[in-house]
Amino acid sequence: MDRKEFLSAIGVSAAAFTVMNCLACSKSSDGSSSGNSVSGPTGVDFTLDLTATANAALLTDGGYMATSGVIVAKTTAGAYIAVQQSCTHESYPLTYQGSSQQFYCNNHGSAFTEAGVVKNSPASRNLTVYHTTLTNNSLRVYS
Numbered sequence: 848m849d850r851k852e853f854l855s856a857i858g859v860s861a862a863a864f865t866v867m868n869c870l871a872c873s874k875s876s877d878g879s880s881s882g883n884s885v886s887g888p889t890g891v892d893f894t895l896d897l898t899a900t901a902n903a904a905l906l907t908d909g910g911y912m913a914t915s916g917v918i919v920a921k922t923t924a925g926a927y928i929a930v931q932q933s934c935t936h937e938s939y940p941l942t943y944q945g946s947s948q949q950f951y952c953n954n955h956g957s958a959f960t961e962a963g964v965v966k967n968s969p970a971s972r973n974l975t976v977y978h979t980t981l982t983n984n985s986l987r988v989y990s
């Protein structure tokens with residue numbers, strides 16, 4: 848059963864479901880307007896040992912990991928990139944989708960290019976991007 852069939856079965860139209868979703872995300876719990884102000888961490892400067900098991904995802908093109916509020920990814924072209932982990936909409940943790948060359952938010956569907964630029968709303972603010980430098984097996988990530 849797909850999403851449309853499920854909603855139909857419980858008597859909710861797709862349009863009504865969309866409205867419910869929008870109502871749920873338009874206000875935060877304190878009643879203020881929602882998101883689009885989430886910045887990445889500042890003063891970032893850490894080094895990842897690519898020979899460590901914990902960082903093994905970064906040995907594969909399209910792999911990624913998150914640490915210290917930063918997503919570090921290896922693109923399908925083999926380049927290392929790093930952006931803030933939190934979606935700029937409402938702070939949900941992003942994932943990296945190497946095959947689509949984007950960062951993606953499962954919460955409301957925002958997507959960002961590998962350069963951190965908004966591709967799909969509701970996010971309207973670009974991601975904070977960090978520098979990466981690879982020296983032998985050490986990957987430095989920094990502001």
Ligand code: FES
Nearest residue numbers: 934936937952955
């Ligand atoms: S938290 Fe809403 S799109 Fe990411």
